[in-house]
Amino acid sequence: MSSPATLSVHRHDTANRALVTLTGEIDLNSAPLVYASLERCLRDGIHAIDVDVTAVSFCDCSGLNAFLYALSRTTAAGGSLQLHHPSPALERLIALTGSGSLFLALPDAFAGSRPSPWLSPMDQAAYRLPPALSALPGGVL
Template sequence: MNSPPSLNVYRHDTDNRALVTLTGEIDLNSAPLVHASLERCLRDGIHTIDVDVTAVTFCDCSGLNAFLYALIHTAAAGGSLQLHHPSPALERLVALTGSGSLFLALPDAFAGSRPPPWPSPVNQVAHRLPPALTALPGGVL
């Protein structure tokens, strides 16, 4: 039986800047590790965070969500977070969600504001499909 793919996190600090290198897959199971690693930088007083995603072979929306939460928390602390060397698939995910510009320049609106809390898996609500269209009188949709 194959073991599930893993995510490795490496961090290298220089003064108040950190280079966080991620290797592997970022999905629902590994996104909390991304979140915790980036939050740890802030707790350690790091306000400039560079994330090298060159070796990330897969990233789903839970991974993107972890990056966005880290971005908001970093901006609220007066810092910056940038993704470097994303794969074409990650670039596409960021582009499709319209979040690409957030990782290039932080909006001033976030500076000094309190970031939202990281959602607990217990409190997360599953996405639901909209209700099916009901037929109008006469069978017309």
């Protein structure tokens, strides 16, 4: 019997911005940790939240729901929440649920490495912006 994959959360703050890096699997058991971590940013007065999902190996609809709820709360507080470097599977989940327009500024569109499947070519061009945070020493974004 294999052990369940764990989710780890790392947060790095700069001024009024936070980078939350998630590693592991996001499912029914770990989605509350995702939401609580993002909600904590708001409680700490941070309203610009970047979520690096590069190392997320699995995300189901409960994980997407945590992102959407956190996005709703962040937007209501006058802030922004962006997902960075989603896997093709997470991009597909976002596209299938029609929630792509809520996460317009994904880094793949920033980098131009592959087009976001839910944006028209005109919209993709409009969202080609530099990444919000650059890498810090030690490989942390």
